Amino acid sequence: MISCTRNVNSQNVIHFHSYLSLLESDRYEFEIQKCDFNRCLLYSRTNHKPYKVEQYQDMIRLTGSYKGHMPLLPNIRQVRWCKDRGCLRTDVTFENGQKCSSYSKIPFKKR
Incomplete structure (x- = not known):
């Protein structure tokens, strides 16, 4: 049972880093248009499209302008997302109580 718990914790950390990798990737070159506790509105500078990252049920998902999500x-x-020290701060609590936090150096769109 203990090894199973450690495995779930490891999987959560791996998934969290995978989420960060996509959010910070050069493939999209996201900039943040608006961010609140529940969601972030993003704009991709590579394909010139808006996106939204949000909690949906028990997951974080990425959606575009049309139907479907990833x-x-x-x-x-x-x-919870917030702007902190010029970065996007992501705080996640998993279903098993494990917590992960990260600061992502993603530019905020200037108004």
Whole structure:
């Protein structure tokens, strides 16, 4: 049982880093248009399209302007985003109570 718990914790960390990798990737070159606790509105500078990252049920998902979504991070209880020290701060609590936080150097769109 203990090894199973450690495995779930490891999987959560792997999924969290995978989520961060996509969010910070050069493939999209995201900039943040608006961010609140529940969601972030993003704009891709590479394909010139708007996106939204948000909690949906027990996952974080990425959606575009049209139907459909891409699950980014499963098994979450809660996520909170905020601007902190010029970075996007992501705080995630997983269903098993494990917590992960990260600062992402993603530019905020100047108003």
